[in-house]
Amino acid sequence: MLRMSRMTDYGTVVLATLAGRPDTVHSASELVDATGLNEPTVRKILKTLTKANLVVSFRGPQGGYALNGEATSISAARILDALEGPVALTECSAAEGNCQIQSCCTVGRSWQLINHRIRVALEDVSLAQLVAGGPVEGNPIELDFSIPQTLRDAH
Numbered sequence: 001m002l003r004m005s006r007m008t009d010y011g012t013v014v015l016a017t018l019a020g021r022p023d024t025v026h027s028a029s030e031l032v033d034a035t036g037l038n039e040p041t042v043r044k045i046l047k048t049l050t051k052a053n054l055v056v057s058f059r060g061p062q063g064g065y066a067l068n069g070e071a072t073s074i075s076a077a078r079i080l081d082a083l084e085g086p087v088a089l090t091e092c093s094a095a096e097g098n099c100q101i102q103s104c105c106t107v108g109r110s111w112q113l114i115n116h117r118i119r120v121a122l123e124d125v126s127l128a129q130l131v132a133g134g135p136v137e138g139n140p141i142e143l144d145f146s147i148p149q150t151l152r153d154a155h
Helices: 006-020 028-035 039-051 076-084 108-123 127-132 149-154
Strands: 055-058 064-067
Touching: 006 028, 006 039, 006 064, 006 076, 006 127, 028 039, 028 064, 039 055, 039 064, 039 076, 076 108, 076 127
Parallel strands: none
Antiparallel strands: 055 064
C-alpha cells in the first residue's frame, strides 16, 4: 500500500502551522501547543525541515522557526523528499541498476512512468494548496501527466 509515514504527516502539519502565520517566528513549544504533537517529535521534524531548507531557524531569546520562502513555492514533492526521501515505488524507480531482475523485467519502465507521474503530481501541489484544501488564487492545481522523452523512447 502506498502510504507516507506518520512523521511526514506530522511534518506537513508543522509546515501548515508555520504557513498559517508566515511573518512570525515560532518557538518549538508554540508549535507543540498549536499542533498537539509531542515536543521530541516537533523538534525532530524541525531539525529535518531545517536541514532540507524548508524551514529557517533563528537563535537567541526571540529565536524559533519560520518557513524558508512562500508556501506557494514549497511543493508537496519537496516536503516528501525532505521527510521520506525521493518518491520510489519500486527498486528501479529509485535509480537504474538497483534491481536484481532488471535484465529480464518487462514492467520496470511502466513502474518508472507511474513513479514519474506521481512525482509530477506532487510537484504541482504547493503547501499553500495543501493548507487551503485545494487551489488557491494565483496558484491553481494543474497536473502535467505528459510522458518524458526518456520514458517514451524506452517503450
